[in-house]
Amino acid sequence: MVQHITAPRLGGRPFQSFIIAALILLVASGGGAQPSPGQGTPGPAEGAAPAKKPAAPGPDKAADRELIDRMIILWAQSKNTWMKNKWLGIPTLQNPVDAWVTQEIIFEVKPDFIVEAGTAAGGSATLWATILEQVNPNGRVITIDVVDAAAAARRVPVVQRRVDFLLGSSTDAKIVEEVKRRVAGRPAMVILDSLHTREHVLNELRSYAPIVPVGSYIVVQDGMFNGHPLPEGWGPGPYEAVEAFLQENSGFVVDRDRERLMLTFNPKGFLRRVK
């Protein structure tokens, strides 16, 4: 219900007299409305330079970057933010901003397969499957992990319809071969969210790049480690893996438009195949 608030009525003769007296005083003291030019305002003296407007504060890119980085660090290091996220009740270790952008990519690419390295509890696989099902009736998610912690996810109907679980290392030759056998040349998109070391992610990039066709993507998650902008000390991670991969593979470019929402955990992490 809309609550209407009625203004108290101020009226009566003594009040009106007070208002008139106050207006007279205000005008007499020069504090009234500014007269418009031509109404007796003293203009600038003949030949004098017009008064300069104070400079508007311009965009301070460095300060903006610092603010965003601080926000990412605060968000990433908190135990009360992304770590508690769930999708359909399943723990989902995703930054919702990046998940939103990934959703946009899935919609655009409409891949037959999303190959995800790093299942954990299966929340992200459940999320990707939920989106993929809307845009590709044949779409499937293949998710890979070294441990099986996704029992609850397996009870979710969309997971039962759409998700295949592989147990093993995402860089194990047998797992890579099994993924390629299942994809069988159909269009895939890849999301890397397993072990966030440079060596492992670079191996994943090399292993799964061949299943990604032109126009599709590899999403390399969590490039934020090691000074990007999370503190150094982690050692080279996904960010460094991407830089090394791009040196040796000119078929992919970093799509920085996918970082437009600013609060990304995946700097340089949205790789689009261009040739």
Ligand SMILES: C[S@@+](CC[C@H](N)C(=O)[O-])C[C@H]1O[C@@H](n2cnc3c(N)ncnc32)[C@H](O)[C@@H]1O
């Ligand atoms: C960040 S969690 C994945 C989170 C999940 N994608 C989500 O959003 O809920 C990383 C996962 O990678 C798995 N992992 C670690 N090393 C791996 C490897 N060599 N191959 C595949 N998965 C691995 C871990 O067991 C862990 O479950």
